[in-house]
Amino acid sequence: MMSDKRTDILNATLNLISANGFHGTPMSKVADQAGVGAGTIYRYFENKEDLINELFLELKGNISQAMLVGFNPEASTEEIFRKAWLNTFNYCIQYPQEMLFLEQYYNSPYLTPETEAATLEYLAPFVSVFQAAVEKGEIKNVPFQMVTMFVHDVTVATAKRHLSGALVMDDYKLEMALQACWDAIKVN
Numbered sequence: 048m049m050s051d052k053r054t055d056i057l058n059a060t061l062n063l064i065s066a067n068g069f070h071g072t073p074m075s076k077v078a079d080q081a082g083v084g085a086g087t088i089y090r091y092f093e094n095k096e097d098l099i100n101e102l103f104l105e106l107k108g109n110i111s112q113a114m115l116v117g118f119n120p121e122a123s124t125e126e127i128f129r130k131a132w133l134n135t136f137n138y139c140i141q142y143p144q145e146m147l148f149l150e151q152y153y154n155s156p157y158l159t160p161e162t163e164a165a166t167l168e169y170l171a172p173f174v175s176v177f178q179a180a181v182e183k184g185e186i187k188n189v190p191f192q193m194v195t196m197f198v199h200d201v202t203v204a205t206a207k208r209h210l211s212g213a214l215v216m217d218d219y220k221l222e223m224a225l226q227a228c229w230d231a232i233k234v235n
Contacts, residue, residue, distance in 0.1 A: 053091045055081040057102050065144050069099065069155055100162055103152045106145045107162075111169035113138035114198075118172055124180040125229060131173065131198050132225050136216075139206030146203055170195070186232045197228040 059080035063072040074095055078085040092098040114131045122130075139146040152158060167174065170191075177194050180186045186194070205224050208214040216224070 052081070052083055052087060056083065056088055056091060056098070057105060060098055060102050061106075061144060061148055064099075064148055064151065069151065069157070074098075096157060099152070099157050100159070103149070103157070103162055104165055106149055107166050108169055109142075109145065110135065110138050110149065111166075114170075115172060120172065120176060124176060124185050125233070127173070127176050128198065128229055128232075129225060132202055132228060133221070135199060135202040136206050136221065139203055140209065143206075143210050146206060150203060167191075173198075184234055187234060189232065194232055197231055201228050 056077060059077050060072065063076055063080060067076075074088055075085055077098070078088055081088075088098065092101060114134045116134050117130050118127065120127075173194075174191055177186060177191060181188050201224070205214075205216060205221075209216040214220070
C-alpha cells in the first residue's frame with residue numbers, strides 16, 4: 048500500500064505536538080516519525096508554521112464537519128444548537144488527540160487572523176442560523192464568537208473532564224450541561 052507522505056507528515060506532527068508541545072517538536076523529529084527525509088517536508092509545507100497551520104485547518108475542518116452531521120437549517124434554533132453541541136462532544140470523545148491539538152493551537156502564537164477567518168468559513172451554516180435567531184429575538188444579541196464559546200469551548204471542557212475521569216458524563220449530566228449552555232444564550 049502506497050502511503051501519502053503529506054498525511055504521514057501531518058499525523059507525525061499531531062502525535063509529536065500532543066506529546067511534546069509546539070516547541071518540543073522540531074522538524075527533524077517530524078521527519079523521523081513520518082519516515083521521510085527532512086527535505087521532503089518542505090515539498091509540502093513552507094516551514095514549521097505553515098505545517099502547523101495546515102494541520103490546524105485540516106483538524107478544524109474535521110470537527111466542523113462532525114458538528115454539521117444531521118444539520119437541518121429548517122430545525123429550530125435550539126435543536127440546531129443541541130445537535131451541534133452533542134456532535135462536538137462526541138467528536139472530542141472519539142478524537143481526543145485532535146481536540147487537544149486544537150486547544151493548544153487556539154492558545155498559541157500560531158493562531159492568525161487568516162486561520163481564524165477560515166474557521167468562520169467552516170461554520171458559515173451556523174452563522175446564518177444564529178444571526179436569524181438574533182433577529183427573531185430567540186437568542187441574545189451577542190457576537191457569534193460568544194455563541195461558539197457555548198457550543199465549542201464549554202463542550203470541549205466537558206469532554207476533557209469526562210476523558211480524565213474527573214466528571215463522567217452520562218445522558219443526564221450531558222443534558223444538564225447542554226441546557227445550561229442553551230440557557231446562557233437564549234432570550235428568556
